[in-house]
Amino acid sequence: MPTEIEQVTMHGVPSHLPPVVSVSKTHGRAAQQDPAWLRYSLIGTAMAIIGLLIIVPVVSVFYQAFAAGPGVYWKNLTGDSDTRHSIYLTFLVVPVSVAANVVFGVAAAWAITRFRFPGRTLLTTLIDLPFAISPVVAGLMFLLLFGMQGYFGPWLREHHIKIAFALPALILVTTFVTLPFVARELIPVMEAIGSDEEIAAISLGANGWQMFWRVTVPNIKWGLLYGVILCNARAMGEFGAVYVVSGHIAGQTDTMPLRVEKLFQEYNNPGSFAVASLLTSLALVTLFIKIVLERKTQQELKEAAEPQAST
Amino acid sequence: MSIVVKNLTKHFGNFTALNDVSLEAPSGSLLALLGPSGSGKTTLLRIIAGLEGADRGLVLYQDEDVTHQSPKDRQVGFVFQHYALFRHMSVYENIAFGMRVRRKPQAEVDARVRELLHLVRLEGLGQRYPSQLSGGQRQRVALARALAVQPRILLLDEPFGALDAKVRQELRQWLRQLHDEIHLTTVFVTHDQEEAFEVADRVVVMRAGHIEQSGTPQEVFDHPATPFVMDFLGNVNVFHGRVENGMAMLGALNVAYPEYPHAESRQATAYVRPHELDIEHTPIGTSSLEVRVTQINPAGSVAKVRVFSEEFGLALNVDLNLERYAQLRIKTGDRVFVAPRNVRVFMPEAPDYVI
Numbered sequence: 001m002p003t004e005i006e007q008v009t010m011h012g013v014p015s016h017l018p019p020v021v022s023v024s025k026t027h028g029r030a031a032q033q034d035p036a037w038l039r040y041s042l043i044g045t046a047m048a049i050i051g052l053l054i055i056v057p058v059v060s061v062f063y064q065a066f067a068a069g070p071g072v073y074w075k076n077l078t079g080d081s082d083t084r085h086s087i088y089l090t091f092l093v094v095p096v097s098v099a100a101n102v103v104f105g106v107a108a109a110w111a112i113t114r115f116r117f118p119g120r121t122l123l124t125t126l127i128d129l130p131f132a133i134s135p136v137v138a139g140l141m142f143l144l145l146f147g148m149q150g151y152f153g154p155w156l157r158e159h160h161i162k163i164a165f166a167l168p169a170l171i172l173v174t175t176f177v178t179l180p181f182v183a184r185e186l187i188p189v190m191e192a193i194g195s196d197e198e199i200a201a202i203s204l205g206a207n208g209w210q211m212f213w214r215v216t217v218p219n220i221k222w223g224l225l226y227g228v229i230l231c232n233a234r235a236m237g238e239f240g241a242v243y244v245v246s247g248h249i250a251g252q253t254d255t256m257p258l259r260v261e262k263l264f265q266e267y268n269n270p271g272s273f274a275v276a277s278l279l280t281s282l283a284l285v286t287l288f289i290k291i292v293l294e295r296k297t298q299q300e301l302k303e304a305a306e307p308q309a310s311t
Numbered sequence: 312m313s314i315v316v317k318n319l320t321k322h323f324g325n326f327t328a329l330n331d332v333s334l335e336a337p338s339g340s341l342l343a344l345l346g347p348s349g350s351g352k353t354t355l356l357r358i359i360a361g362l363e364g365a366d367r368g369l370v371l372y373q374d375e376d377v378t379h380q381s382p383k384d385r386q387v388g389f390v391f392q393h394y395a396l397f398r399h400m401s402v403y404e405n406i407a408f409g410m411r412v413r414r415k416p417q418a419e420v421d422a423r424v425r426e427l428l429h430l431v432r433l434e435g436l437g438q439r440y441p442s443q444l445s446g447g448q449r450q451r452v453a454l455a456r457a458l459a460v461q462p463r464i465l466l467l468d469e470p471f472g473a474l475d476a477k478v479r480q481e482l483r484q485w486l487r488q489l490h491d492e493i494h495l496t497t498v499f500v501t502h503d504q505e506e507a508f509e510v511a512d513r514v515v516v517m518r519a520g521h522i523e524q525s526g527t528p529q530e531v532f533d534h535p536a537t538p539f540v541m542d543f544l545g546n547v548n549v550f551h552g553r554v555e556n557g558m559a560m561l562g563a564l565n566v567a568y569p570e571y572p573h574a575e576s577r578q579a580t581a582y583v584r585p586h587e588l589d590i591e592h593t594p595i596g597t598s599s600l601e602v603r604v605t606q607i608n609p610a611g612s613v614a615k616v617r618v619f620s621e622e623f624g625l626a627l628n629v630d631l632n633l634e635r636y637a638q639l640r641i642k643t644g645d646r647v648f649v650a651p652r653n654v655r656v657f658m659p660e661a662p663d664y665v666i
Contacts, residue, residue, distance in 0.1 A: 196391060196393060196395035197395050197396075197397055197398070199362060199391075199395065200389070200391060200395040200396075200397070200456075201397075201408065201412075202362065202382050202383075203360060203362060203382050203387065203388075203389040203457075204389075204408050204409035204412065204456065204457075204459075204460060205382065205383040205386070205409050205412055205413060205460060206383075206408070206412040207383070207412070210412045214397075214408070214411075214412070215397055218397075218399040218400075219398065219399060303398060303442065
């Protein structure tokens with residue numbers, strides 16, 4: 001799972017405009033002129049590694065999960081109230097975090113691409129910070145702020161507000177570790193599209209909201225959805241940061257990844273693999289949607305890169 | 312609806328885009344803001360539209376002060392250089408946009424869009440998307456979209472800048488015709504003097520944030536107020552010399568200059584357009600200059616002759632009409648004499664001279 005996420009991350013961050021021309025056919029032909037043995041051994045090596053590191057583990061997760069038949073699988077997933085709660089919790093934390101990131105991402109991308117202000121470069125860099133920080137460290141940082149011994153701990157306890165080892169902390173750290181996804185996806189798209197259409201909308205009498213919903217959103221929708229998908233994948237799989245701030249309380253603060261680990265530690269392999277297979281299925285669905293959206297975003301960028309040039 | 316701009320000043324950081332600019336576009340006129348890039352013409356247009364705020368100064372439509380009004384309240388039609396059509400909307404929806412955001416009833420929108428599609432000669436293309444149109448068609452959609460909101464004035468920013476020469480020519484004439492039909496006060500920005508002179512009633516030449524000269528195309532072309540205007544309005548030959556006693560002495564050329572009757576000699580620069588120079592085989596007193604023909608290009612409506620004066624190291628362009636060219640029978644390498652028919656002399660920052 002983490003391996004796949006890393007790949008998603010790397011791929012989902014176009015740092016600049018795509019080249020206007022795609023790779024031409026002649027380039028492809030040059031590669032095909034390599035000797036057959038080289039071609040087949042390279043292809044074979046790649047296939048073997050993919051098979052060993054990706055296909056076999058993924059299949060084995062499902063194999064293990066379904067080893068005792070679908071009935072047992074279903075029971076493993078739904079029979080345990082703690083497991084049920086972990087699924088519920090993941091499906092609660094993830095949408096809230098994603099929603100928060102959509103709001104932040106659009107606002108940040110807007111600020112960075114539409115305004116020139118001091119600290120703009122710094123902001124662009126800081127958005128990426130959560131990618132660089134280890135999730136465990138991120139979790140610790142939040143504990144340091146909101147934990148019992150943290151800076152705000154005493155004040156929060158006085159006012160009976162529970163953040164650490166409770167739902168708010170889970171949402172906070174999940175939002176933190178996924179913060180860059182939407183913004184990073186939108187910045188190049190909005191940069192490429194430019195503000196001409198938005199200014200045109202204003203000149204035609206649209207107010208800010210009308211401009212945003214009728215002109216900006218339709219132009220960035222695929223990029224936005226792509227960011228949401230990536231953000232969603234990362235949020236579902238998040239383990240380290242959540243592990244630190246959740247306190248790992250079964251039936252209360254365990255999300256699906258934490259539940260997988262706990263069941264595994266308790267030698268409940270069928271239960272662990274059942275939850276793991278659910279997470280993997282969600283990842284596969286995400287991957288599929290990602291591929292579809294990726295094509296759409298590339299198109300969006302391409303159209304923006306050829307701004308209605310005269311014919 | 313006339314447009315009046317009073318003492319506009321606009322800075323971008325340390326850069327002064329507009330410096331105390333005032334101008335007036337009479338109701339129903341078609342005015343061109345002409346200038347090189349960086350002269351402030353687009354900034355001026357955007358301030359008139361309300362897309363940009365001014366640091367100081369006023370913008371009036373007729374007698375109404377609109378300086379602090381939003382673009383919406385100003386009700387202007389604005390056409391952008393790169394069209395800025397909404398790429399995800401059909402031509403129909405592009406044109407309808409201004410009415411949609413004003414929540415006009417569908418029947419009214421429909422009628423108006425049809426009318427405008429007819430006006431810009433794009434009937435039947437309503438369901439196309441901008442990416443399916445040619446450059447000229449896109450620009451006409453942009454114009455229809457700007458006109459859809461019944462604007463009080465129409466502003467165009469380099470409307471034909473991104474089009475190829477032939478389409479540009481057609482659209483220019485069409486814009487002029489359209490203007491004569493709808494009589495909307497129109498201001499357009501261009502860096503192409505030919506375009507400005509062909510289309511506009513009045514031309515405003517701008518440089519470095521201020522107005523260099525304004526007037527009818529005829530006035531500006533025949534009586535350029537400054538060397539910059541002279542230079543900007545096209546090909547020009549420059550002579551450096553002195554003026555005194557009612558004469559301008561430009562190297563070997565002496566021409567009458569009664570505007571300066573004083574005895575004190577002063578530096579001056581003279582400008583002569585290529586079509587204002589004539590070629591003779593024999594010298595005409597002191598008002599001609601001996602040169603050698605270096606290049607002749609007779610293709611076109613005039614023969615373009617390039618000559619060089621070895622004595623002064625001066626290359627000149629001469630435009631001869633084809634009749635005169637045939638009569639002269641010159642060829643490359645010939646020694647001939649050029650004589651100006653018309654000379655404009657400018658003295659650099661002449662202080663007021665007391666007689």
